[in-house]
Amino acid sequence: MSAACPGRSFQRSFRPLAVFLLLGTAFLLQGCALSDAPVLFPKGPIALDERDLLFTAFFIMMIVAIPAIGLTLLFAWRYRRREEGAAYAPNWDGSWVVEAVVWLVPAAIVIALGTLVWTRTHEFDPYRPLASDKPAFKVQAVALDWKWLFLYPELGVASVNELAFPADRPLTIEITSDTVMNSLMIPALGGQIYAMAGMRSELNLMASEPGVFMGRNTMYSGDGFSDQHFQARAMSESDFTAWKDQVSGAPKALDAKTYLELHEKSIANPVSYYSVFEPDLFKLILRKYAPVMGPYESEAAELICRGAA
DSSP states (O other): OOOOOHHHHHHHHHHHHHHHHHHHHHHHHHHHHHHTOTTTSOSSHHHHHHHHHHHHHHHHHHHHHHHHHHHHHHHHHHTOSOTTOOOOOOOOTTOHHHHHHHHHHHHHHHHHHHHHHHHHHHHTOTTSOOOOSSOOEEEEEEEETTEEEEEETTTTEEEESEEEEETTSOEEEEEEESSSOEEEEOTTTOOOEEEOBTOOEEEEEOOSSOEEEEEEEOSOOSTTGGGOEEEEEEEOHHHHHHHHHHHHTOSOOBOHHHHHHHHSOOSSOOOEEESOBOTTHHHHHHHTTOSOOOHHHHHHHHHHHHOOO
16 A cells, blocks of 8 residues: 655645635736726717627627536536546437537527627718717827827817817817827727828717726837827816816917927827917828828928928
């Protein structure tokens, strides 16, 4: 009769503790992730519809995943190694029932998911204006290295790394880039859309309530990518009026020459305000990459491009 191995005995006694620690760590990490998950806790109708689509697709996939996980655990327990284990003698050759379940159920789920995602994502067209009894508030966004410039045509002011707008009112953002490809996203309000030089894209969002939400570039664009984020501030009418008065009184003006300085690469650029900006600046940035433009546009674009005074 051989003596028991002390190392094996220790491993067996330690195994339940290791499993407990692993599950506990996973639970704590999940809690940390959920506490900062704006996709799961939306603050606007577009983000809410996108979350509902995500949950619907997830539960449809669970029709296959839950039975598969359950059967895996059942088989692992039933046919575990023991002196008098259950006999493993399958006889499934030519079983049409098994073949039908294995192939038809996943195929039906794939078809259902494809149809659902196709139809719902087309309803989330970022260019489609949102239905509301209030007019849309328009903002122009320009991606730079590594910051975001926001122009407010209705107000005649501009801001860097801060997007302010009235809550409970549609927000239309015209987007372009004056550098490499970027991507603008405010997870709490809706999906992302790309910003490309010489091209204009559009994103229509709405905040259901006042709040401060994180926005960022989700397209890797170089050294300062990790710090290229901004605050999206949805405000009440009174707070937005106060913000407008504050920015209108800013001492700096964003003319073509100042824009050249702003265009220089910078990391973690602080929030800054401009009381006025160059007329048609957004169009000039777009037309920097176009061959045809008028005399004034050509002169201003040349100034923006080359820095000539």
